[in-house]
Amino acid sequence: MQVYTNPVHAEYFADPFVWRSGDEYYAIGTGPMDADGRSPHADRPCVFPLMRSPDLIHWHPAGYALVPPDEALGHNFWAPEIAFAEGRWYLYYSVGHGDKQHQLRVAVSENPLGPYRDSAQLTDPAVVSFAIDPHPFQDDDGRWYLFHARDFLDTDRDDAGSIRAGTALVVSELETMTRLAPRVHTVLRAYCDWQLFAAQRPMYGQIFDWHTLEGPCVIKEGGRYYCIYSGGRWETDTYGVDYTVSDHVLGPYKVEAGIESPRILKTVPGHVIGPGHCSVVTTRDGSTRMIVYHAWDADMKARRMFIDELYFEGDQPRSDGPSWMPAELPLATVQRVKGPDNANRTN
Known part of the structure; x- marks a missing residue:
């Protein structure tokens, strides 16, 4: 066992995406x-910090990933994720102007540490005014999908109650690694009180009680698809991590009534504030999943990178985090993970 103490990286590092290649983590x-929105525009990688680690605990800076695209696209760069396909590395991200006109784009590199150069637009702000948090997921048959978040203004009702206006989760198939299929499937709309971002928020020329679901991350377990996501307001203690599940990658995903708070990660007052926007990676022996996420310190000075184990109780994903005291990094906790495919690919 190795001992770690969160946060595992002391500097600002929001929306962490971690993947393993060979014997090293990135x-x-x-x-x-x-x-x-202060990233410089230059003909060199200066957007999205990179790190590498031999063990998920000790992290070392590895430069920056993205050469900034056209300055007219915006100065705010959010939530990068990496996928490897066809011998190349693909960086999915959003760029825009503050919290408006955010679009999804993809950059390409021959090396996991870049440099990544912008290659294609995936969403058009003239059609989808706000699209963020892209998450590429490869299914067992080799097909790729892109989960992300975008805005909805309508409201409706279903068996769980009211569906709220706000940012919510969708998925589309990737026709190629740089082209998104036009058909969009809704994964989950906000429907719980704890998912409120702000009451009476001015948006799109109207006033809404605005709710937010974002930061999707998909794992496959027991033949089912678990979309782990963050909800609430990222700047407050309401923010946390929950999940929805489906028998098919494109849905329908389950809506459960009576969820009063996030079930995987939530604030621990006085210690860890607003844990969220996670990725999932397996330990080197392939037996244990770790959830990697950001959280505020008690003084809310920065969002820093945390890790904790993600395991299953029956068919429900769970974590004992967020942790802030010394903890052991598990390497072989197979007995806590359901099913024979506990080492499935996680993206």
Whole structure:
């Protein structure tokens, strides 16, 4: 066993995406300048900080990933994720102007640490005014899908109650690694009180009680698809991590009534504030999943990178996090993970 203490990286590192290649782990995230719109525009990688680690605990800076695209696209760069396909590395991200006109794009590199150069637009702000948090997922048959978040203004009702206006989760198939299929499937709309971003929020020329679901991350377990997501307001203690499940990658995904708070990660007052926007990676022996996420410290000075185990109780994903005291990094907790395919690919 190795001992770690959260956060595992002391500097600002939001929206962490971690993947394993060979015997090493890599991480990419949203840096403070990316989030605030202060990233310089230059013909060199200066967007999205990179790190590498031999063990998920000790992280070392590895430069920056993305060469900034056309400055007219915006200065705010959010939530990068990496996929490897056809011998190349693909960086999915959003760029825009503050919290408006965010679009999804993809950049390509021959190396996991870049440099990544912008290659294609995936969503058009003239059609989809706000699209963020792209998550590429490869199914067992080799097909790729892109989960992400976008805005909905309508409201409706279903068996769980009212469906709220706000940012919610969708998925489309990737026709190629740089082209998104036009058909969009809704994964989950906000329907719980704890998912409120702001009451009476001015949006699109109207006033809404605005709710937010974002940061999708999909794992496959027991033949089912678990979309783990973050909800609430990222700047407050309401923010946390929950999930929805489906028998098919494109849905329908389950809507459960009576969910009063996030079930995987939530605030621990006085210690960890607003845990969210996670990725999932397996330990080197392939037996244990770790959930990697950001959270505020008690003084809310920065969003930093945390790790904890993700396991299943029956058919429900769970974590004992967020942790803030020294904990052991599990390497072989197979008995806590359901089913024979506990080492499935996680993206």
